[in-house]
Amino acid sequence: MKPERKVEQMIRNLREAPNAEAHNRILGHLLSVLKERKRQTPAALEPELRRTIMRSPITKLAAAAVVALAIALPVSFLVRTAPTASAADIFYQAAEAMSGLTSFHIKVKMRTPPNDNFHYIRLDRDFTEIDFWKQCTDDERGKWRLESPGRVVVMDGRTSTMFMKHLNQVFEADDPSPERYWKECLVEVNEVMAREAQTASERPAAFTSSRETDPDGREMIVVAVEMPTHVPPDDYLRNKYLENADHLKIYRFNAQTKLLENLEIYVHDNGRDVLVFQLVAAEYNIDLDPGLFALDLPADVIRSVPPEILPDNERYEQMTSEEAATAFFTACAEEDWDELVKFLGQTGVSQPMKAYLGGLEIVSIGEPFQSANYRGWFVPYEIKLRSGRIKKHNLALRKDNRAHRFQLDGGI
Amino acid sequence: MMLEDRYLVWQVQRGSERALRRIYNRYETHLLTLATSLLGRTDQAEDVLQDVFTRFIESIDTFTLTGSLKGYLATCVVNRARDHLRKKKRRGEQPLGKADSVQARQTGPLEAAIAREQRQQLFAALARLPQEQRETILLHLQGGLRFREIARLHGISAKTAWSRYRYGLNGLKSMLNGQVEP
Numbered sequence: 001m002k003p004e005r006k007v008e009q010m011i012r013n014l015r016e017a018p019n020a021e022a023h024n025r026i027l028g029h030l031l032s033v034l035k036e037r038k039r040q041t042p043a044a045l046e047p048e049l050r051r052t053i054m055r056s057p058i059t060k061l062a063a064a065a066v067v068a069l070a071i072a073l074p075v076s077f078l079v080r081t082a083p084t085a086s087a088a089d090i091f092y093q094a095a096e097a098m099s100g101l102t103s104f105h106i107k108v109k110m111r112t113p114p115n116d117n118f119h120y121i122r123l124d125r126d127f128t129e130i131d132f133w134k135q136c137t138d139d140e141r142g143k144w145r146l147e148s149p150g151r152v153v154v155m156d157g158r159t160s161t162m163f164m165k166h167l168n169q170v171f172e173a174d175d176p177s178p179e180r181y182w183k184e185c186l187v188e189v190n191e192v193m194a195r196e197a198q199t200a201s202e203r204p205a206a207f208t209s210s211r212e213t214d215p216d217g218r219e220m221i222v223v224a225v226e227m228p229t230h231v232p233p234d235d236y237l238r239n240k241y242l243e244n245a246d247h248l249k250i251y252r253f254n255a256q257t258k259l260l261e262n263l264e265i266y267v268h269d270n271g272r273d274v275l276v277f278q279l280v281a282a283e284y285n286i287d288l289d290p291g292l293f294a295l296d297l298p299a300d301v302i303r304s305v306p307p308e309i310l311p312d313n314e315r316y317e318q319m320t321s322e323e324a325a326t327a328f329f330t331a332c333a334e335e336d337w338d339e340l341v342k343f344l345g346q347t348g349v350s351q352p353m354k355a356y357l358g359g360l361e362i363v364s365i366g367e368p369f370q371s372a373n374y375r376g377w378f379v380p381y382e383i384k385l386r387s388g389r390i391k392k393h394n395l396a397l398r399k400d401n402r403a404h405r406f407q408l409d410g411g412i
Numbered sequence: 413m414m415l416e417d418r419y420l421v422w423q424v425q426r427g428s429e430r431a432l433r434r435i436y437n438r439y440e441t442h443l444l445t446l447a448t449s450l451l452g453r454t455d456q457a458e459d460v461l462q463d464v465f466t467r468f469i470e471s472i473d474t475f476t477l478t479g480s481l482k483g484y485l486a487t488c489v490v491n492r493a494r495d496h497l498r499k500k501k502r503r504g505e506q507p508l509g510k511a512d513s514v515q516a517r518q519t520g521p522l523e524a525a526i527a528r529e530q531r532q533q534l535f536a537a538l539a540r541l542p543q544e545q546r547e548t549i550l551l552h553l554q555g556g557l558r559f560r561e562i563a564r565l566h567g568i569s570a571k572t573a574w575s576r577y578r579y580g581l582n583g584l585k586s587m588l589n590g591q592v593e594p
Contacts, residue, residue: 003585010534010588011553016445016454026462027436031429033469038427092422194419201418 087207087223090253091197097258098190103288106132106186107281108263111274115150115166117410118182119241123267123274132187133292143293144187146178153181154295161295168350170297171304184242186279189260196225196251211255219255220262224248236371236378236394239269244372248273259284303347307403310342316405321368321377324406325395329365329383332357343397345407357412359386375400376409417481425472436465439482443489446554450493450546452539460496464488479561486555487565490547497543537587545580548573 018026098104109127112120118130134144137157146153153162160176163169178185186192200207209223231237231244239245245267252262265277310316319327324343331340335358337349366380376398383391396410423431443464447457464485468475477484538546544566551557551565563573 004581007581007584007588008553010530011449011538011549011584014445014449014531014534014554015441016448016457018440018444018458022458023440026440026458026465027433029462030432030436030465030469033466034424034427034429034432037469037472092419095419096423096426096428197422198418 087204087209087225088197088200090209090221090223091193091200093258094251094253094260095190095193095197098193098260101134101136101190101259102285103135104133104189105281105283105286105288106189106260106279108132108186108277108279110278111276112148113150114148115164118146118148118151119184121240121242121245121267121276123239123269123276127278129280132185132189133288134187134189135288135290135293141176144178145292146181146185146187152295153178154293155187156293156295161297163295163297163301167302167352168298168300169302169304169346186263193260200225212252214252214261221253221255221258223251223253225251231372236369237374238372239267242267242276245269247276257284302350304345305347307342307345307401307405307407309403310405313403313405316342317399317403319406321379321397321406322365324397325368325379325381326362326365328395328408329360329362329381332360333362335359343406343408345401356385360384363390374398377406378411418477421472421475421477421481424469425475432469435481439485442482442554443485446486446550447489447493449535449538449550449554450490451496452535456496457493460489460492463492480556483555483557483561486551486557490551490555490565494543494547533588534584537584540587541580541583545576545583548576549580549584552577 108130110130111122111125112118112128113122113125114128128148130146130148132144132146134142136142139157141155141157143157144155150166151162151164153160155161155176155178158176160173160178160180162171162173162181164171173180178187184192206227207223207225209221212220212222214220226246226248227242228246229238229244235244237244242265247268248266250262250264250266251260253259254261259282260279261282263277263279264275266273267276316324328340328343331337331343335354337354340349340357341347361384363382363384364380368377368379370377374396376396378394378396380394381392385391394411395408397406398409399406401407417435420431420435424435440461443461444454444457447460448454451457451460467488468485538550541549547566548562551562552559557565559573559577560570563570566573
């Protein structure tokens with residue numbers, strides 16, 4: 001290393017750790033300053049949301065216009081009204097309210113295949129129900145469970161584990177955060193709100209807020225946000241994930257509690273608005289069964305593991321994605337499970353997978369392509385399963401792993 | 413994921429002690445290191461740290477975060493440390509404390525002792541740099557500020573900020589010759 005770099009590194013690595021006495025003394029002083037300030041100006045510290053929203057006649061008119069338009073027009077028109085700068089405040093209030101929760105259960109429905117990735121959307125599919133449970137704890141991580149008919153993820157306070165029921169396969173993540181599985185995951189609902197607040201402060205024109213009264217007479221705060229995508233209309237991954245779709249999110253918060261009561265997400269697709277996500281129920285501060293945060297796995301479960309370096313690794317490293325797809329399906333056709341597992345990054349091949357893919361016939365392998373910001377390749381294929389069913393799809397393969405070999409990442 | 417600084421600031425504006433604790437805990441070590449590097453004395457660095465956070469709370473009503481909170485607080489530390497040094501100079505005191513005023517708080521095995529010794533030498537070398545070079549280096553490497561941000565802060569061009577950084581780094585390299593040989 002060059003001496004200049006070494007000096008830079010030494011300075012970057014400098015750490016003057018505070019001693020406990022100084023830490024407590026300074027922090028104690030700062031908290032007393034904050035308390036004193038709070039005592040002197042309590043009104044300034046707790047601004048009424050209504051006052052924030054309704055502070056100018058123009059904003060009042062804009063809010064009234066949003067309500068009127070919401071009743072009269074399709075959802076795509078909802079955000080085409082005057083923007084309001086208070087959306088960030090609304091989300092911050094919501095984030096704060098949800099930071100104080102002890103537990104919650106949120107049920108949503110989403111247009112996604114029941115066995116697939118949580119965040120994978122399919123506009124032509126029926127709704128699948130997904131549940132989030134969270135027991136908040138002092139260490140901020142909490143314990144949570146995220147479950148669809150085909151998958152369940154449990155975070156027990158230390159690690160998170162995903163069990164893919166139909167494959168009898170388990171995946172344990174180094175990073176236990178729910179974002180690992182689903183960026184929009186509502187398990188960290190206060191974090192989602194804080195992120196929206198950040199976006200609202202940076203791009204206020206995309207947000208519109210208003211008030212409405214629900215059928216039970218409760219006052220609700222409605223925030224609509226229009227999120228455009230930069231993915232081209234003809235891209236393979238367009239509309240398959242929210243970030244790859246032009247979409248509209250409509251949040252509804254209880255005006256009293258500031259808690260999230262409803263969320264609808266519509267994808268704009270060829271002039272139609274498709275509801276892809278809807279919050280069905282939200283229960284806050286409830287008693288949760290501790291058993292929710294433990295996962296009983298079958299004894300013969302298959303575990304995901306990082307791909308190991310093979311004795312003949314070089315041969316696989318040199319494969320193109322098309323060659324890797326061919327080798328993958330050939331192993332299935334020949335029921336050579338030892339060979340197949342080299343493409344799977346797991347401890348074995350599950351029985352359901354063997355039954356599904358064993359003895360298939362390759363009809364065709366197409367030209368590989370890339371899409372959106374996905375770091376792997378898609379290889380079009382057509383196969384004839386043992387059942388006689390013809391399947392046409394794109395095999396997702398990626399090789400950004402320690403063995404630099406193509407591994408299956410989806411598309412089966 | 414850590415909660416956003418902007419959100420924590422918003423909470424402090426509403427009187428949240430928890431949010432203040434989180435901000436303080438997040439940046440305490442970093443800012444204390446920066447202040448100690450600038451002043452050469454841990455006790456004075458602690459005073460600066462307390463002063464910076466006290467002012468931060470007192471001005472929280474009108475505070476708007478436009479960049480990173482870390483960068484903002486680091487800039488405040490540099491400004492307060494500079495004031496501190498000016499006052500000392502006016503009183504006829506030696507502006508920078510001796511390196512041995514950086515308290516050695518830990519005892520431990522030989523490796524720790526060597527690390528402490530190297531750290532003391534680095535603090536001493538920083539103390540011998542011209543103030544503007546020391547500030548530029550620390551704001552860039554400890555505060556994470558870009559040269560154009562440092563330039564704006566000091567009222568100079570980004571090129572001058574970069575030159576100060578290079579000169580300062582070369583000075584440190586000479587002073588720390590034994591430690592940084594390739």
